Amino acid sequence: MGEQFIVRRVAAVRRTPDGAELDLVALPAVTVGVMPGWITGEPPLEQGIETTLPNLPDLAFPPLDEQHLVLRIQAVAAGTVRIVLGPDGHRTLDDDGTGLGIVVDPRPEPVAVTLEENPDEVLVGTGQVRVRIRRRPFGLVVENAETGGTVLRTAERLRQAAGLAMAPALLRDEHGTSLHLELAAEEDITGFGEQFSRLVKNGQRLVLRSEDALGTGTGLAYKPVPVWHSTAGYAGFLNTGAVTTADVGHTRPSVLGLTLADDALDLYVVVAPTLAGRLTGYTALTGRPPVPPLxxxxxxxxxxxxxxxxxxxxxxxxxxxxxxxxxxxxxxxxxxxxxxxxxxxxxxxxxxxxxxxxxxxxxxxxxxxxxxxxxxxxxxxxxxxxxxxxxxxxxxxxxxxxxxxxxxxxxxxxxxxxxxxxxxxxxxxxxxxxxxxxxxxxxxxxxxxxxxxxxxxxxxxxxxxxxxxxxxxxxxxxxxxxxxxxxxxxxxxxxxxxxxxxxxxxxxxxxxxxxxxxxxxxxxxxxxxxxxxxxxxxxxxxxxxxxxxxxxxxxxxxxxxxxxxxxxxxxxxxxxxxxxxxxxxxxxxxxxxxxxxxxxxxxxxxxxxxxxxxxxxxxPPAMADEDPSAAGVDGQFLLGRDVMVVPVFDDGEAPVRRRFRVPAGRWRDLVTGELHEGPGWAEQLVALEHMPVLVRDGAVLPRVDVDASVRCSDDLLTRPWRLEAFGDAPATVELLDFDGVRRRIDLESPTAQGSAGDGFVSGVVRHD
Structure with a gap:
C-alpha cells in the first residue's frame, strides 16, 4: 500500500473576497493489521485510541512528516458554497470552477459572506448556509443558517472499538482523494446519475465512470453524475471528470465515502429544504436545457x-x-x-x-x-x-x-x-x-x-x-x-x-x-x-x-x-x-x-x-410528498407538478393488481375518474387497457382534441385548447401557447378574457 495522509489540523486562516483560505496539515496514516481504521503519529489519547482495550495490539506509529494542503471555502450563491482542496499551486485552486466545462456560471448571484474565528473554529457563512471548520482535529460541518440545523458533517468522529478513526474527514492515498461524510440515522441519499438500481442509494457502492453498459442490469452506467441529494437538506456536486467511487453506507453503514481518482477536491454544496430548490441551485451553476420544438x-x-x-x-x-x-x-x-x-x-x-x-x-x-x-x-x-x-x-x-x-x-x-x-x-x-x-x-x-x-x-x-x-x-x-x-x-x-x-x-x-x-x-x-x-x-x-x-x-x-x-x-x-x-x-x-x-x-x-x-x-414522487417514507418510492413518477404516472410492470394480458403511493391531497384518475385520497397507499385492479394516471386536485390541464385526422403535432398547432380543471382549481391560469406567447385565462369566462377571445381556448371541463 502506498503512502496515506489524513488531514488533522488547520495551521493558518486568511480572509478572501468570497470566503476564506486555510492552510491544512496532513499527517502520514497507517492501518493496524487486519483492523479497520487508521492511526497517525500523534499521541494515542489525542487520536482517541482506547489504550485500555485488553486486546489492543502493539501499535507502530508512523512518523510525523507533514504534508501541507490548501482549503478554500467560497460562497458562490446565497445557498451554495464551494469547498476546494489541493496542494499549494494546484490548477484547481486557480480555477474559478469553469475549467473543466461542467460549470458554466461560477457566480450565479452576488452574495455577502462573513468570516468569524475563535480558538476552536473558523466559520464562513451567508444568510442561508454556514460552514464550520474545526481547527484540531480537523473536521467540517455545513449548516442551514436559517434553521441552524446540520445538513452535512465529515465523519472523523466515527470510530471502531479500539478507537481508531474509521472514516477520516479527508484522506489522500494512491487511489486519490477521499471525503467521508456521516450519514444521520434517517438520512437517505439519492442521485449519482442514471443508476438502474433502487432510487435510494443507501447500502450501494457505485463507480462513477461512463460505460457502454450493454443493458440496464449489468451494474454499469451510461450517464453517471457526481451529484447527490440528502434528505438532511443539501445537494453535493463534485466538479470533476475523474472516476469517483461513491460508497453510500455499503462498507461503513453510517458513512458516505467519496473517492476521486485525483489529487484535488472541488465540491459544491447547495443547501435548500426541497429537492426542487437544490436542483435550481445546482443548475444555476451547470446550466439548464433549452426547450426543443413541439x-x-x-x-x-x-x-x-x-x-x-x-x-x-x-x-x-x-x-x-x-x-x-x-x-x-x-x-x-x-x-x-x-x-x-x-x-x-x-x-x-x-x-x-x-x-x-x-x-x-x-x-x-x-x-x-x-x-x-x-x-x-x-x-x-x-x-x-x-x-x-x-x-x-x-x-x-x-x-x-x-x-x-x-x-x-x-x-x-x-x-x-x-x-x-x-x-x-x-x-x-x-x-x-x-x-x-x-x-x-x-x-x-x-x-x-x-x-x-x-x-x-x-x-x-x-x-x-x-x-x-x-x-x-x-x-x-x-x-x-x-x-x-x-x-x-x-x-x-x-x-x-x-x-x-x-x-x-x-x-x-x-x-x-x-x-x-x-x-x-x-x-x-x-x-x-x-x-x-x-x-x-x-x-x-x-x-x-x-x-x-x-x-x-x-x-x-x-x-x-x-x-x-x-x-x-x-x-x-x-x-x-x-x-x-x-x-x-x-x-x-x-x-x-x-x-x-x-x-x-x-x-x-x-x-x-x-x-x-x-x-x-x-x-420522483418525493417532490410532491413531504412524508420521509416517500423518498424511496421509485416505481412511479410525477410528470411535472400535477400528474402522477403509475407504470404497470407486467407482461401478461390479464388484469393485475397495482399498489402505488398517493401523495397528500386528492388525486383523480385522468382516464377512469376514480378518486384517491393521500397521503397513503392505494391498490387497484388494472386491465391491460389502463394505466393509473392521477391528476392533482387544484390542477388545470390544458389539452387539445385528437381524432383520427391527426397525423403529427403540426396538425395541432391551430386547434383550440380545452382546459380541464380538477377540484379546487384557481380562477385564472397563465399558459404558454405553442407560439411562445404567454396567455392569461379566466376559467369562469375563458372565451371572453383578453387574448383568449381569439379561439385559443374552446372551453373548460370541471372535474369536481
Whole structure:
C-alpha cells in the first residue's frame, strides 16, 4: 500500500473576497493489521485510541512528516458554497470552477459572506448556509443558517472499538482523494446519475465512470453524475471528470465515502429544504436545457435497423393507414457506407437514394427524420486518413493513436476517437452535419461516447484523469451546438452517454434496456435517478432494446409508460411498430399515443418550467410528498407538478393488481375518474387497457382534441385548447401557447378574457 495522509489540523486562516483560505496539515496514516481504521503519529489519547482495550495490539506509529494542503471555502450563491482542496499551486485552486466545462456560471448571484474565528473554529457563512471548520482535529460541518440545523458533517468522529478513526474527514492515498461524510440515522441519499438500481442509494457502492453498459442490469452506467441529494437538506456536486467511487453506507453503514481518482477536491454544496430548490441551485451553476420544438414531444419510431428508403416510407404510410400519430422516424447506422462502429457522414445512396428527396418524402407524410451517429472512425473510412493527418484524433500521452475500449468491434479493427477538446477537430465534426441539416434532417441520435481509453493527451491539456468522463459532455455539446448554429432553433440530440452538465444538451435516453419486466422497472429507476442529477428531458426505448421476444402485453405496458414520459420513442433490435403485436395491442397503443398528443399543451408547460427553473420533467414522487417514507418510492413518477404516472410492470394480458403511493391531497384518475385520497397507499385492479394516471386536485390541464385526422403535432398547432380543471382549481391560469406567447385565462369566462377571445381556448371541463 502506498503512502496515506489524513488531514488533522488547520495551521493558518486568511480572509478572501468570497470566503476564506486555510492552510491544512496532513499527517502520514497507517492501518493496524487486519483492523479497520487508521492511526497517525500523534499521541494515542489525542487520536482517541482506547489504550485500555485488553486486546489492543502493539501499535507502530508512523512518523510525523507533514504534508501541507490548501482549503478554500467560497460562497458562490446565497445557498451554495464551494469547498476546494489541493496542494499549494494546484490548477484547481486557480480555477474559478469553469475549467473543466461542467460549470458554466461560477457566480450565479452576488452574495455577502462573513468570516468569524475563535480558538476552536473558523466559520464562513451567508444568510442561508454556514460552514464550520474545526481547527484540531480537523473536521467540517455545513449548516442551514436559517434553521441552524446540520445538513452535512465529515465523519472523523466515527470510530471502531479500539478507537481508531474509521472514516477520516479527508484522506489522500494512491487511489486519490477521499471525503467521508456521516450519514444521520434517517438520512437517505439519492442521485449519482442514471443508476438502474433502487432510487435510494443507501447500502450501494457505485463507480462513477461512463460505460457502454450493454443493458440496464449489468451494474454499469451510461450517464453517471457526481451529484447527490440528502434528505438532511443539501445537494453535493463534485466538479470533476475523474472516476469517483461513491460508497453510500455499503462498507461503513453510517458513512458516505467519496473517492476521486485525483489529487484535488472541488465540491459544491447547495443547501435548500426541497429537492426542487437544490436542483435550481445546482443548475444555476451547470446550466439548464433549452426547450426543443413541439414535434420533439410527439411519437418517435425507430428500429435497429431500417435497411432502405422504401422500408421507412412504408412504415410512415402504415402509421398513417393505422391512424397512429407520429412525428419522427429514426434511421440507425444503415445510412452509412462503412457502418460498423464508424461514422464519417458518407450517405449510402444505394440504400436510401438522394437524402433531400428522402427527407421530403417523409415530410409529405408529416414525419421528420432522425439520423444516428457516434464519434468513432474506422480505418476503413475514407475520412480516417484526413482526420489523422490533421491531428483531429485522440492520442495517448506517449503519442500513439488512442482506440476505443470496452466496446467490442465486429471485425477486430481498432476504432479511433475524435478529439472534441481540439477546436479545429470540433469544428470539422460539426461541419459534417451541415449538409444533413440543410437537407432537412431534424435530429441526430448521438450514440455511444463511453469508450475513450485512459491515459490520453487531450489537445487542450485536459488532465488525463478527467478526460474519459468529460468526453460524453463534449461530444453531445458539439453536436447540439452544430444543430443550433445551422437551424437557428433550439437544438435537440438523442444521447446515450453523459456526465454532469449533460442536461444542457437534451435529450437523453436510457440506453439498451432488456425487453423484460425487469428491464422496464430498471428503466424507470434509471430515469428517476438521472432526473435528480441532470434534470431536463430524458426518455427510453419503448419495448426495450434487446432480449427475449417482447410479449404484446409488455409492449402495451411499455407504450403506456412512454406515452407519459418526457419524450416518447419506440426502438429495438426487432420491430417496434404497434401493428406487429396484434390487433389488440395496436388498438390500445394507438389510444395511448393519442392521449399523449392530447396532453401536448400540458407537456409544453412542463418543459418550459423545467428549462426556467432547472427541474426535470420526470420527477420522483418525493417532490410532491413531504412524508420521509416517500423518498424511496421509485416505481412511479410525477410528470411535472400535477400528474402522477403509475407504470404497470407486467407482461401478461390479464388484469393485475397495482399498489402505488398517493401523495397528500386528492388525486383523480385522468382516464377512469376514480378518486384517491393521500397521503397513503392505494391498490387497484388494472386491465391491460389502463394505466393509473392521477391528476392533482387544484390542477388545470390544458389539452387539445385528437381524432383520427391527426397525423403529427403540426396538425395541432391551430386547434383550440380545452382546459380541464380538477377540484379546487384557481380562477385564472397563465399558459404558454405553442407560439411562445404567454396567455392569461379566466376559467369562469375563458372565451371572453383578453387574448383568449381569439379561439385559443374552446372551453373548460370541471372535474369536481
Amino acid at each position: 414535434w420533439a414531444f410527439g411519437y418517435w419510431m425507430g428500429r435497429c435497423r431500417y435497411h432502405s428508403r422504401e422500408e421507412m416510407v412504408e412504415v410512415a404510410d402504415r402509421m398513417r393507414a393505422h391512424q397512429v400519430p407520429c412525428d419522427v422516424l429514426h434511421l440507425d447506422p444503415d445510412w452509412l457506407v462503412v457502418d460498423r462502429l464508424n461514422c464519417d457522414f458518407i450517405w449510402n445512396t444505394e440504400r436510401f437514394g438522394d437524402r433531400r428527396e428522402f427527407v421530403a418524402a417523409l415530410a409529405e407524410r408529416g414525419i421528420r427524420l432522425s439520423v444516428w451517429e457516434l464519434p468513432y472512425l474506422d480505418p476503413a473510412s475514407p475520412r480516417f486518413a484526413e482526420a489523422e493527418s490533421r491531428g483531429y484524433l485522440v492520442r495517448h500521452t506517449d503519442g500513439s493513436l488512442a482506440t476505443i475500449r470496452k466496446t467490442p468491434t465486429p471485425d477486430g479493427r481498432p476504432r479511433a476517437l475524435l478529439d472534441f477538446s481540439n477546436p479545429e477537430a470540433r469544428q470539422w465534426w460539426q461541419s459534417l452535419h451541415e449538409e444533413f441539416l440543410a437537407d432537412g434532417v431534424a435530429v441526430f441520435k448521438t450514440d455511444f461516447g463511453e469508450a475513450l481509453p485512459d491515459g490520453v493527451a487531450q489537445q487542450d491539456g485536459t488532465p488525463p484523469q478527467h478526460a474519459h468522463n468529460l468526453y460524453p459532455l463534449r461530444y453531445n455539446g458539439a453536436v447540439s451546438e452544430a444543430i443550433a448554429h445551422c437551424t437557428g432553433r433550439a437544438p435537440l440530440v438523442w444521447g446515450r452517454s453523459g456526465w454532469a452538465g449533460s442536461q444542457r444538451y437534451p435529450g437523453q435516453w436510457g440506453g439498451d434496456a432488456e425487453s423484460t419486466v425487469a428491464g422496464m422497472q430498471a428503466t424507470v429507476r434509471g430515469g428517476l435517478s438521472y432526473a435528480v442529477s441532470a434534470p431536463g428531458l430524458w426518455s427510453h426505448d419503448i419495448g426495450g432494446f434487446f432480449g427475449p421476444e417482447l410479449t404484446p402485453a409488455l409492449y402495451v405496458r411499455w407504450t403506456q409508460l412512454g406515452a407519459l414520459s418526457p419524450l416518447m420513442r419506440a426502438h429495438g433490435l426487432r420491430p417496434r411498430e404497434p401493428w406487429t403485436f396484434g390487433e389488440r395491442a395496436l388498438r390500445i397503443a394507438r389510444d395511448w399515443v393519442r392521449l399523449r398528443y392530447s396532453l401536448l399543451p400540458y407537456l409544453w408547460q412542463v418543459a418550459h418550467e423545467a428549462a426556467a427553473q432547472g427541474l426535470p420533467m420526470m420527477r
